Amino acid sequence: MKKLLIYKENGEFVIERVNEFNHAFKRNFISEQGLLEGLQSYQPVIDEHELEVSDELWSLVLNFLNSKEFQE
Numbered sequence: 615m616k617k618l619l620i621y622k623e624n625g626e627f628v629i630e631r632v633n634e635f636n637h638a639f640k641r642n643f644i645s646e647q648g649l650l651e652g653l654q655s656y657q658p659v660i661d662e663h664e665l666e667v668s669d670e671l672w673s674l675v676l677n678f679l680n681s682k683e684f685q686e
Contacts, residue, residue, distance in 0.1 A: 618656065620649070620675055621668035629653060631663075650678050657684060 619630040626642045627649035633639075643649040653675065656663065660679075667675045678684055 616663045617666060618663045619666045620671055622670060654684060
């Protein structure tokens, strides 16, 4: 199963995509807005991924995924 891991590391926001072969690709963002824009890029394929979100970012990510901005 493909996964998106979303967390903070060294003061930066991270989206780590793990593919079905267990290879990971990280994208780092310096702001919450950058993180949300990065997450937006996964909108067409989000259903293909299992989400693992850190406790500190859970509400931010959940609110964004339920927003009209993400649904468009």
